[in-house]
Amino acid sequence: FIDLSEKGASFNITSASSPRERLVYVLEGRASSRVAQAPRDVGRGMLMIVRPSATDVRLASAETPRTVVAVFEVK
Numbered sequence: 707f708i709d710l711s712e713k714g715a716s717f718n719i720t721s722a723s724s725p726r727e728r729l730v731y732v733l734e735g736r737a738s739s740r741v742a743q744a745p746r747d748v749g750r751g752m753l754m755i756v757r758p759s760a761t762d763v764r765l766a767s768a769e770t771p772r773t774v775v776a777v778f779e780v781k
Contacts, residue, residue, distance in 0.1 A: 708765070710737055710773040716766040719756055719777060727780045730754040730765065735773030740764045 708717050719728060730739075736749045741763050748754060748765070756763050767773055 707733075708775050708777065710765060710767045710775065711735070711771070713767060713769055715773075716764055719763045719765065720761055723758075724779060725758050727758060728756040729778045729780060730756060731776045731778070733774045733776055735771065736768040737773050737775060738766045738768050740766070 709715070710717065719730060730748075730753070732748050732750050732752050734750055736747060739746045739748045739754060741760065747768065765775060
């Protein structure tokens with residue numbers, strides 16, 4: 707679980723390489739995702755699939771009262 711509630715909070719999902727897909731699920735709030743330089747708004751209940759070949763995939767606080775995401779690796 708990653709808490710992005712603090713203003714300016716961000717997390718690079720791909721900072722550690724993995725041979726597996728990662729699933730990112732927004733539990734609460736809203737976040738801004740950035741893959742390379744393409745931004746996208748990600749809200750509660752949305753699921754992102756991050757391929758093993760992806761690089762520099764970031765989630766950042768969207769300045770909502772509480773933003774919490776869960777990141778899972780697929781076997």
